[in-house]
Amino acid sequence: GESVGLHLPTLSVQEGDNSIINCAYSNSASDYFIWYKQESGKGPQFIIDIRSNMDKRQGQRVTVLLNKTVKHLSLQIAATQPGDSAVYFCAENSDTDKLIFGTGTRLQVFP
Amino acid sequence: DAGVIQSPRHEVTEMGQEVTLRCKPISGHNSLFWYRQTMMRGLELLIYFNNNVPIDDSGMPEDRFSAKMPNASFSTLKIQPSEPRDSAVYFCASSQNRGDQPQHFGDGTRLSIL
Numbered sequence: 001g002e003s004v005g006l007h008l009p010t011l012s013v014q015e016g017d018n019s020i021i022n023c024a025y026s027n028s029a030s031d032y033f034i035w036y037k038q039e040s041g042k043g044p045q046f047i048i049d050i051r052s053n054m055d056k057r058q059g060q061r062v063t064v065l066l067n068k069t070v071k072h073l074s075l076q077i078a079a080t081q082p083g084d085s086a087v088y089f090c091a092e093n094s095d096t097d098k099l100i101f102g103t104g105t106r107l108q109v110f111p
Numbered sequence: 112d113a114g115v116i117q118s119p120r121h122e123v124t125e126m127g128q129e130v131t132l133r134c135k136p137i138s139g140h141n142s143l144f145w146y147r148q149t150m151m152r153g154l155e156l157l158i159y160f161n162n163n164v165p166i167d168d169s170g171m172p173e174d175r176f177s178a179k180m181p182n183a184s185f186s187t188l189k190i191q192p193s194e195p196r197d198s199a200v201y202f203c204a205s206s207q208n209r210g211d212q213p214q215h216f217g218d219g220t221r222l223s224i225l
Contacts, residue, residue, distance in 0.1 A: 032211045043115075043202050043216030044154070051211070089154070097142065097166060099214060101154045 008087065010106040019077040021105045023090030028071060030100075032093035035064060035075045038104070039086045047075070047088075077107075085109045113137070115217035117203050123223045129191040132220045135184055136205030144214060145178055145188050146202040154202075160186065172197075193224045 013019045025033065031052040036044035050057045050064045050073075057064050063076040073090050087106050091099040116135040124130060136143050144159040158168040160180045168178070175194070180186040190197055200221050204214040 034213050036216075041218070043204075043218045046213045046215060049213050093211060097159060097161065098156060103153050 008104050008106045010108060012108045012110060013080050015080060015082060015109055015111050017080055019075075019080045019084070019107060019109075021075045021077075021088050021107065023073040023075075023102050023105075025071050025073055025090065025092040025102075026100065027092060027094050028068070030092040030094060033064070033066060033073050034091045034099065035062075035073075036089045036091065036101075037084075037086045038089065044089060080107075080109050082109050082111075115203055115205055115215055117201075117217035117220050119220055120218065121221045121223075123225065124193060125225050126194055127192045128224075129189065130193045130197075130222060130224075132188040132201050132203075132222070134186045134188070134203030134217060136186070136203070137215055138184070140205035140207050140215075141183070142206045142214075143180060143186050144204040144206075145186070146204065146216075147199045148202060148219070149199045157188070193222075195224045198222055198224050 034049045035047040037047050038044045048059045048062050048064050050066050055066050061078045065074045077084055085108055087104045089104045090102045094100045115137055118133045142161050145157040146154050147157055148154045155170055157170040158178045159166055163180045176190055178188045200219045202216050202219045204216045206212045206214040
């Protein structure tokens with residue numbers, strides 16, 4: 001039979017533009033959230049995290065926004081570069097030890 | 112700084128054979144996690160340890176899978192006997208303390224069972 005894999009949503013952006021990757025999380029009790037970047041052939045790489053007592057946190061070229069009311073998390077990448085091309089995962093802390101990962105979004109950067 | 116180190120990076124073996132995957136966590140991290148990633152199911156948590164003690168193995172697919180952490184700097188994931196459906200990328204991750212610290216991943220072992 002035909003196998004069906006996970007369908008990763010894809011965001012295509014032009015180099016230099018800003019990217020916004022969205023994530024809906026599942027547990028209203030989650031209090032810690034992380035964004036990871038995964039390049040081909042590599043493991044997920046930590047980008048930025050945020051705790052539930054904050055609604056915004058900035059890093060180098062990246063900003064994470066948290067809206068607890070609608071259980072929404074977003075990652076903004078400023079001045080997107082070809083090296084930003086990867087799959088991006090959000091993860092939420094569902095209890096004191098485990099993280100629950102989203103299915104991921106593929107970011108494609110074109111010249 | 113050394114990150115999480117996994118070996119081997121690639122493993123190809125015939126079904127029925129025993130497979131052992133190895134992981135060295137980041138020094139000072141006391142939580143260790145084993146994940147499996149496939150196109151069909153994405154990233155799945157198999158088992159995690161805290162202070163070398165298995166805490167939750169509910170993600171381990173079946174009795175063919177086992178994991179050990181004999182000390183703070185080494186863990187193994189064993190599959191015996193292996194089956195073609197075990198083919199996947201297996202990741203190890205480690206973190207400090209508990210779930211409010213980021214997990215740091217190794218580059219994985221790509222396992223192919225023929």
